[in-house]
């Protein structure tokens with residue numbers, strides 16, 4: 001880690017394939033988001049805050065990233081800071097979260113699964129709250145902060 005605390009410069013390697021990730025810009029209504037994508041396995045790295053911008057739901061992104069302690073310790077080291085990563089699984093979406101920098105790794109298909117979940121949640125939050133009350137209690141706690 002650099003003394004300045006800014007570790008976001010320069011290419012990082014795929015935590016699965018150990019090849020450099022390619023930077024891609026995701027166009028949004030607000031400021032565009034720069035993400036890092038592996039050309040081999042299709043996985044994507046999101047620095048802290050980037051996942052919320054891409055899936056357009058800060059509550060759901062935070063539910064994954066702000067409490068990584070709830071996940072199990074995963075096999076990967078963080079490609080950004082070398083920190084330990086934990087695996088969280090909610091709604092069948094597996095998310096690797098760095099316990100240090102709060103960056104997020106999603107394997108191929110998991111970003112889409114998460115986006116689809118967000119869309120369903122926005123459309124249909126009432127019925128889902130009854131089915132998954134514990135998760136929504138956690139969301140409410142985050143949105144209060």
Ligand SMILES: [Zn+2]
Nearest residue numbers: 014017038041
């Ligand atoms: Zn890869």
Ligand SMILES: [Zn+2]
Nearest residue numbers: 078081098101
């Ligand atoms: Zn990290």
